[in-house]
Structure formats: structure tokens, C-alpha cells
Amino acid sequence: MTTIGEALIGLLEAHGVDTVFGIPGVHTIELYRGLARSRIRHVTPRHEQGAGFMADGYARASGRPGVAFVITGPGLTNTITAMAQARADSVPMLVISGVNALGSLGKGLGFLHELPDQRGMMEKVALSSRRVTTAAELPEAISEAFEILATARPGPVHIEIPLDVMPLPADGMEPLARRATPDTPDEAAIAEALRLLRAARRPLILAGGGAKRAGAELKALAEALDAPLVTTTNGRGLLFRHPLNVPASPSLKAVRALMAEADLVIAVGTEFGPTDYDMYGDGGLVLPNNLIRIDIDAGQLVRRPAAVSVRSDAGAALARLAAAVVGGRGSSAGAALARATREAAWAEIGPAMQAQVRAVETIRDALPGAIIVGDSTQPVYAANLCYDHDRPGGWFNAATGYGALGFGPPAAIGAALAVPDAPVVCLSGDGGFQFTLPELGAALDAQAPVIFVVWNNRGYREIETSMLDAGVEPVGVSPVPPDFVLIAQAYGLATQRLQDVSSLGGALKKARSTGKPCLIELTVE
Template sequence: MTTVGEALISLLEAHGVDTVFGIPGVHTVELYRGLAGSRIRHITPRHEQGAGFMADGYARACGKPGVAFVITGPGLTNTITAMGQARADSVPMLVISGVNATPTLGLGLGYLHELPDQQGMMAKVAAFSERITDPARLPAVLGRAFDLFRSARPGPVHIEIPLDVMGLPVEALKAVSSAAQPRTPDPATIQKAAALLAGAGKPLLLAGGGARHAEAPLRQLAERLDAPVVQTANARGLMHGHALTVPASPSLKAVRALIADSDVILAAGTEFGPTDYDMYGDGGFAVPAQLVRIDIDAGQLQRHPATIAIEADCGEALEVLAAAIDRSKGPASGAERAAAARLAAFAEIGPAMQAQVAAVETIRASLPGAIIVGDSTQPIYAANLYYDHDRPSGWFNAATGFGALGYGPPAAIGAALAVPSAPVVCLTGDGGFQFTLPEIAAALDSEAPVTFVVWNNRGYREIETSMRDVGVEPVGVSPAPPDFCKLADAYGIGSQKLQGPAGLAQALGKARATKKPFLIEISVE
């Protein structure tokens, strides 16, 4: 006989969970009963928002769901921001929380951490939220969550267990798993799409975050069609250095011109969100007339109707499409079109952003195959516009979609724990870093060798510029930064301060050699 909390740990193990991020509290003690004797590693952040961001970074880096344990009430509300980011970027995340005893729920009796309707609140953010009042339902609810992660558009899932249920004795509960897979591409639809693409004079591929695990079939199809491949921010790292790659934002005029000049476009795993396609809000992007779309989510396909819609996993659909197309005698203009777009896009971002991209390229050159996790800071904005990363799923940040500040440091820790063989760099600004700065201690605790690169321009420079651009006197945009290197020293973490990005390569080499967390502060004008 075991308790519900112990059964939960066993079930998570059965689903392949090896890491949980969380801060224990009196409302989750029983969830921890079986943890110490399990194979699951527990990582303690300094704030529940950090737990959610760590789970997010873990999931993006390795593809497995990130899992967080949080207390009811403030612990869960602190995690909502991270869940919002995961929802926006289709990241598989499982958040397991407590909730007050079943007889007290919804009565407003003033219990500790009480909310009027916790599950109702979470249902608005999560892909789904379930309360476990009958322990026998736990395997099925967990099975539903992992089925969603495997076979549909992923996102955050919330499961809450009341205090009076966590410690109940239960017979051994067996994990419920199924062979749930994404919908198989419809053969007739594939043939129609293949015919349309094969007949194109100037085909083009748009790759979004949904294609980030499909590099091989994406390359095969692009080469078969001789088609340039435009990547949104969440697709960067695919086809690095390839002659057909256009690692530039569709918000740029040069990329929009390439799209407009194409007669048939295949969009794989992209939702056409404004933060990728219209970040300047000028309304200059139009969904192409001759459009083939691949997406795992039927609802997403309905939001932007296409000439041909393929509901399927991107990898599988791209593979069968490539096999169905023979373009061996097609025009050989794709590489030239891609090269012209790259040149024009890089020129368009201008000298200031080009210099910031150069700093990011220094990281890539100094640490080949690194995972670079970003926050909302100027070099990230610049590189989201134009930058070619060298590792699939190795470039991600919170500067698109939901746009949560403070994402970078904890997400980088999660990524380092997920892929310990890869160098991991957190690129953050001095403003965003202060949102989750204490999480560097969690990097030390967990022996996650993240290099934190802090771009210090002493304030919210992007917001200040936006205010000035519309004639608003800047207010509230200059929070004083601390001496980050002294703070790193206080935590027992090595550091180095640079005046500008010169010397960054040497500092990165020093950081990598320590095999421990390290902080590099870059002071910029």
C-alpha cells in the first residue's frame, strides 16, 4: 500500500520523467514523500516562476516534457507567467500543484493560500486542468497529459491534488499509456500538395517552431524543390550555413519581398504570429495566396486558411512530401534567391543591430553547438531579426510570443540539465536579469554550468527608445543595476566584467574551462 503522493512519483517515473523543478511547501509535503527514494532528480529554484521557466527550457532543449511541483495559491499563481510563455510557444510542460482540502473549496473560509476557483483560473492558461479527487483517476489523467505532449500541439497541463487526497492510501496504480500519435498525413492531400509545389516556378518554405525537430526532411524537401527556407525565431538552428537558408525575420522588408516573389509557399509549423511576421505593427505582411500549410493542430490550420492544409506532425509530413516530389529538372535559382534575401535582410537591420549580431556570432564561434537561451535584450532582438545558429533547438528566447522578462536565466538552467553535453549560454539584459537573478544560485546548487552573459545598458533601453520614438518623455525605464560581478562573487560564482563586447571570446573560453556557472557582464553604451 502506498500514498497518492508516492504513487504519483512512480507514475511519473513510468512516463520517463527524470527531473522535477519545484519548491516544497506545507501544501505539497505529501507529494514529496516518494521523491527521495526515486530516480527523479529534484531542482529547487528560488521562485516558482523560475520553476516554470526551468521546466520550459528543459523541454525545449531535449524535447521531453518539463515538470514542476508548486504549492497551491501563490506558488501556482507565480507559475502562471511561465505557463503563459509555454502556451504561446507550444512547449510541453506539466505543472502539478496542491489545492486546499476538498470540503473547503470555493467556500471563502480564509484557509492558507485559498483561491476562489484555482482550477477555473488554471483552465484559462493550461491546455487542460484537472483536479484529482478520486485517486484511481490519477493514471488516466497523467496518461492524457503525456498523450497530448506526444500527439497534439503541446502546451502546459495543470493537475491539482487536494490536501486531503495526497496522503490517502492506494493500491499500486499502473501507468496508463497509449500509442497516441499525431494524425497521419492524408495521402490524397499529400499528392495535391506535391503537385502544386512541383509545378511552382519559385517555391519557398517557411519554417516555424513546429519544424525545429524536423531538420532532415526539411532539408531534403528544400533541396528537392530548390526552395529557399525562411526561419522564424523558434526555427533558428535548422540547416545552418546551407545555401538555401534564410535565417531572417519575415517582419523584414527584404524577406517579405522574397515571400511576395514566390508563387507557391509551404508553411511548416508556424502560426503566422505578429511577433514573427509583423513585429513592427505596420500591417505589411499578407498570408500568401498559394499556400500549403502543415500543422499538428487543426484549430491552428483554421485560423489562416490555406490552399491545401495538412494536419500532421511536421517531420512526417515533410518526409512524405519530399518523397512524392521529383524536381530533378527544375530551375536552379533557389540558392541565388536565398543569397540575395540574406544580403538584403542583413543590410536592412543596420549597423547598430549588425554589431549586436556580431556579439552573438562570437558566442557561436567560441562555443560551437552551444544552446543559447535568451531574454528580452537588444542582442536577442537583433539576432531574432537576423542570425544563423548552428544547432537545431539551440536558439530560443522569450522575446517573441508571450514575451516574459526574466525567462532567460532559469530556462538556461533547465536546458543545461536537459543536455549536459552542450555548452549553455544565457544572454540577458540587466533589466530582465533582475527579474530572476537569484536563480543563479540554483545553477550552483544543481551544478548546471551555465554561462550568464549580461548585456548591461543600465535600463530598459528598448522601451526608452519606443517612448522617445512617439514623443513620450521616458519614465520608469532606468532601474539601477547592481554590480553583477560582486553579486556573482557573493554566490560563489566566477565572473568577469567587460567594457563592450571586445574580449568576449576569451571570457567565454575562461567560463567554459571552469565547468561551473560563470557570469560575464558586458557594459555597453
């Protein structure tokens, strides 16, 4: 007899899942029954929040949904933070949890790990939450989950299976085919967008995370229009070192000036969130009147109305537009504008942040094509303002959007397992690293060759600076860090201790040559 738990594993395999992140418990034992015999790799984090962040990093690096198995109650509540980060950053994640027996739900009888309304809680965070109560419902639930993740703005999806449902018979279960594909662009919207493009004399393109897998189409349109391209944090890596590229935050005055001078702005896969467009909270962002928006999410298009809204996958819409304006303007004015904006943005961030960006550039240049996964730490904040990466989708962090500390280490593990041929560097501060420090053990278990770089300035220095700027005497911003090198060695990781950024490039190359997880602690003032 095949149980529902065993059938679940087969259905996940059929949908292309090769890795799940989770901590087994008495409420998920039946979900693990078929796992050892499957082709799916199981990775055990040290905390369920780590499972969620690993699934997030796996998804961002690969473009495929990250999958987490967690127990009911505390396992799922521990995962909520990671799910919220994934929702904020449009990351496809499938969380499969247990839940107590059907007959006990909602009765408050005091069962182990009981929540008043687990699914109701999930519906507030996930794009969708579904409970499976019979074997017949399972293929539909799995197919629906992957359909949501593939055909709309991604985010976390939740499926729960009650304890007394997991062991039910489920023989002969076949996966259901996906019933939908991403929508093609509306012809009328494309025609109107083309009319505006042909009339524009100073066009500008804004690209967010929704465009990171449409680099070729974006390049074709930018060159055809001779339009500077501004990339948000999650769009970095697009058009690396291209003359039209402006890898700088729209929160900077230099970039806002470029936006104000444009007579047409094409915004692709970006929600105009304040952590990208108004991170200083000065209210200085003014959306242009002549705006074309391309986004896969209809709800997002409604929130920020535009002259033309194109609901579409970024690549499909950009390809249509680029093909229709092929031939270009034969001008280099766009490149000159982009260069001037890059130079002004670099000057605007000032010497201290420039030094921190150069540290990030050291990582990029020492390990070409690396995936750099950041936490909320000073060099990450600085690079989010002004930094060009050499791999689309290869620069991501939790310092925008939801902003969860502790994201970096587990997300980097997920990324390393998703793209094993790429160097993966986790750049975290000493404060944030302590949130998920035990995941060093998970990296060793999984032999995920992450290079953990700890930027140790002995405290929450970004918060301390903000307190001082606000005239508040700093309190609670100097937690004493442990000896990260000794802790990493206790887990069995190779380590290096640095006192100067100038040594970082060589240390990274040495760490990469081992092919194993390593830790580099860099002490900075």
C-alpha cells in the same frame, strides 16, 4: 502502504521523467514523500516562476515535457507567467500542484493559500486542467497529460491534487499506456499539396518552431524544390549556412519581398504570429494566396486558412512530400534568391543592430553547438531579425510570443540540465536579469554549468528607444543595476567583467572550461 503522493512519483518515472522543478510547501509535502527514494532529480528555484521557466527551458532543449511541482494559491499563480509563455511558444510543460481539501473548495472559508476557483483559473491558461480526487483517477490523469503533450500542439497541462487526497492509499498502481500516436497526414491533402508543388516555379518554405526537429526532412524538400527556406526565431538553426537558408525575420522588407515573389509558399510549424511576421506593427504582412500549411494543430490551421492544410507532425508530412518530389529541379535559382535576400536583410537592419548580431555570433563561434537562451534584450531582438545558429532548437528566447522578461536565467538552467553535454549560455539584459536574479543560487545548487552573460546598458534601452521614436519623453526606463559581479560572487560563482565585446569570445571559452556556472558582465553603451 503506498500513498497517492508516492504513487505519483512512480508514475512520473514510468513516463520518463528524470527532473522536476519545484519549491516544496505545506500543501505539497505529501507529493514529496517518495521523491528522495526515486530516480527523479529535484531542482529548487528561488521562485515558482523560475520553476516554470526552468521546465520550459528543459523542454525546449530536450524535446521532453518539463515538469514543475508547486503549491496551491501563490505557488501556482507565480507559475502562470511561465505557463503562458509555454503556451505561446508551444512548449510541453506539466505543472502539478496541490489544492486545499475537497470539502473546502469554492466555499471562501479563508484557508491558507485559498483561491476562489483554482482549477477554473488554470483552465484559462493551460491546455487542460484536471483534479484528482481518488487513487483510481491518478494513472488516467497522468497518462492523459502525457498524451496531450505528445499528440497535439504542445503547451502547459495542469493537474491538481487536494490536500486530503494526497495521503490516501494507492497500492499496486500501474501506469496506463498511451492510447494515441500523432496523426499521419491525410492522403488527400498530401496529394493536393504535391499537385501544387509540381506546378510551382518559385516555391518558398517558411519554417517555425514546429519544424525544429524535422531538419533532415526539411533539407530534403528544400533541395528537391530548389526552394529558399525562411526560418522564424524558433526555427533558427535549421539548415545552418546552407545556400538555401534565409535566417531572417519575415517582418523585414527583404523577406516580405521574397514571399511576395513566390508562386507557392509552404509554411511548416508556424502560426504567422505578429512578433515574427509583423513585429513593427505596420500591417505589411500579406499571406500568399497559394499557401500550403503543415501544422499539428487543427485549431491553428483554421485560424489562418490555406489552399491546402495538412494536419500532421512536421517530419511525417515533409518526408512524404520530399519522397514524392525527389530528383529536384536541377537549378540554382533558389540559392541565388536566398543569397540576395540574406544580403538585403543584413543591410536592412543597419549598423547598430549588425554590431549586436556580431556579438551573438561571437558566442556561437566561441562555443560551437551551444544552446543560447535569450531574454528580451537588444542583441536578442537584433538576432531574432537576422541571425543563423548552428544547432536546431539551440536559439530560443522570450522576446517573441508572450514576451516575459526574466525568462532567460531559469530557462537556461533547465536547458543545461536537460542537455548536460552542450554549452549553455544565457544572454540577458541588466533589466531583465533582475527579474530572476536569485536563480543564480539555483544554478549553483544544481551545478548547472550555465554561462550567464549580462548585457549591461544600464536600463531598458529597447523601451527607451521605442518611447523616443514615438515622441514620448522616456520615464521609468533607467533602473539602477546592481554590481552583478559582486552578487554572483556572493552566490559562489566565478565571474568576469568585460568592457568590450572583443573580449567576449575568450571569456566564454575560459568560463566553459570550468564546467561550472559562471557570470560575465559586459558593460555596453
